């Protein structure tokens with residue numbers, strides 16, 4: 001089962017290495033990992049998407065909590081939360097397909113961020129389903145490159161983690 | 162007034178109550194060594210950095226204090242890795258101070274540069290690179306705090322040469338303020354209540370005690386708990402000594418080379434109370450066969466140990482001492498005749514005990530078990546014993562009845578050959594008056610034999626008893642049992658003459674080749690106030706029994 005885990009960590013060198021090392025050393029898998037500073041520059045927020053049975057996920061959250069530089073860990077699984085991912089797609093745009101691509105981008109509320117006579121570069125953000133859908137729709141046009149940020153997530157409601 | 166980084170470091174150590182450090186100098190720490198020259202801190206010059214960590218570890222295990230070692234950058238630092246991993250696996254509080262190249266050179270492949278933080282990240286509890294002398298005092302404070310609290314473990318502090326030379330005002334922080342590190346000491350009352358109810362209802366309860374009982378200094382509480390409710394106790398290798406090994410309720414060690422009665426008791430109990438233990442594979446055997454009919458209560462300070470290998474019914478996160486105190490308070494009210502309530506269960510265990518006693522037959526060649534048994538008798542169980550790894554370690558666990566915590570120093574988790582001798586040095590430094598004996602194998606002892614020079618230099622009367630079977634015995638035993646006796650590269654055909662070797666280093670060497678020489682040899686060694694190597698030429702192909710083969714359930718023990 002895929003779980004989205006959010007960790008508040010001290011913004012210190014080596015924290016990422018500790019987290020990555022924990023996953024590789026214990027054979028846990030990482031589907032995606034996103035890190036950036038929070039409002040408070042002394043802390044960072046990590047969003048980790050991982051997969052495993054209940055026992056594995058329990059170990060992952062406990063092991064993360066045990067790292068001295070980690071302040072708080074929340075597994076969003078089963079709770080109400082929003083997750084988003086941003087994706088940049090470079091797609092072949094021949095004159096025959098340009099209009100169709102623009103229409104798809106429009107439907108997905110994406111943006112064209114770069115144009116050449118032969119290609120469009122598109123920016124879209126959304127949840128997993130939306131990202132998958134746009135990739136599927138653009139595939140027939142010829143996708144040259146895809147770059148994804150990985151997921152970020154936040155709980156719904158007024159409270160923070 | 163400003164002080165140099167080196168002065169700040171040493172004064173911080175003193176404020177942490179450090180009286181001794183184990184170390185080995187080099188270019189990047191020469192400034193610290195200069196400050197040590199007239200510091201009240203005692204420095205023990207080992208002959209290999211691995212031994213510095215093991216000695217600090219032995220000092221910590223035997224005394225309950227934090228062990229400290231100091232080494233130079235690069236090769237000095239990389240030589241500590243096995244020592245650090247050993248301490249990490251057994252949760253021993255050690256602070257490892259490593260030199261580092263100057264901050265401007267880090268990342269440059271500078272001379273004697275090693276990314277020791279990176280190398281040791283998976284085997285330290287935490288680590289620091291001090292980049293600014295102003296951070297040094299706080300870092301040392303935190304390092305000691307982290308090493309010694311919660312589930313203890315090694316903490317590494319990497320000290321660049323320029324930071325040590327730089328100066329700053331010295332203010333040692335009074336307390337630690339870390340928002341991200343708060344170990345849970347106090348057990349949850351509701352969980353303790355639930356556990357208590359289960360304990361009262363159980364018909365065949367069993368305590369499974371591990372090293373956590375020793376690190377939390379909870380032996381007294383454990384003993385009260387077990388004796389009040391007449392609950393038998395089995396201990397892991399790391400837990401030996403946490404409950405008197407000679408008590409009627411003691412079943413000895415469990416697991417791969419555990420006693421028959423302990424393994425049978427685990428298999429048949431209806432309630433297993435795990436305290437400061439982590440369900441290691443050498444303890445559980447095949448997991449499905451481990452306490453298959455039991456409800457499990459697990460008390461541990463480290464949440465990651467709970468439900469890692471086996472599902473438990475009542476987890477209690479907390480310090481063993483605190484939790485046991487609370488349980489003991491609850492049981493005071495229950496004035497039942499626990500002895501008679503337990504009679505059936507204890508009778509059953511007694512039967513198991515008589516079905517298969519640990520035994521060996523002493524004929525004309527010295528049996529290694531006999532040597533351990535005699536060391537136990539002659540020292541009356543009062544010595545501090547360290548071991549190497551292999552058969553020597555298991556026979557020590559089986560035949561030396563540890564009655565007090567912190568009297569057995571052994572590498573349980575990592576199984577590090579070469580641990581025992583330097584660990585004995587650390588213990589001897591902590592307890593100059595006590596008898597400290599390393600029960601060794603002829604293979605393992607050669608892995609840190611150079612420390613004979615250290616014991617000579619500091620007049621440490623450490624005793625080494627080599628169970629010399631001319632084999633890497635434990636591996637040979639496996640080859641015998643599982644590889645058709647194909648003794649591939651386990652024969653130690655050539656070893657030094659250990660008696661002469663001892664003499665070469667200024668120690669005393671004694672050899673026993675006949676059973677009747679064993680007792681006089683031990684007695685003589687103990688009467689000498691110098692380091693002594695006792696070379697016991699023992700039966701070559703003696704095996705350790707009982708033995709649960711890897712992957713089998715505990716009840717499937719190979720007996721002799």
Ligand SMILES: Cc1ncc(C[n+]2csc(CCOP(=O)(O)OP(=O)(O)O)c2C)c(N)n1
Pocket residue numbers: 549550551552553554576577578579601602603604605606628630632633634635636
């Ligand atoms: C550093 C290290 N290398 C290899 C091993 C694997 N090993 C486990 S026991 C053993 C044999 C030890 O031989 P010896 O010290 O003579 O002890 P004995 O079993 O004969 O008592 C070996 C090689 C180990 N535990 N540690």
Ligand SMILES: [Mg+2]
Pocket residue numbers: 602603604628629630631632633634
């Ligand atoms: Mg041997």
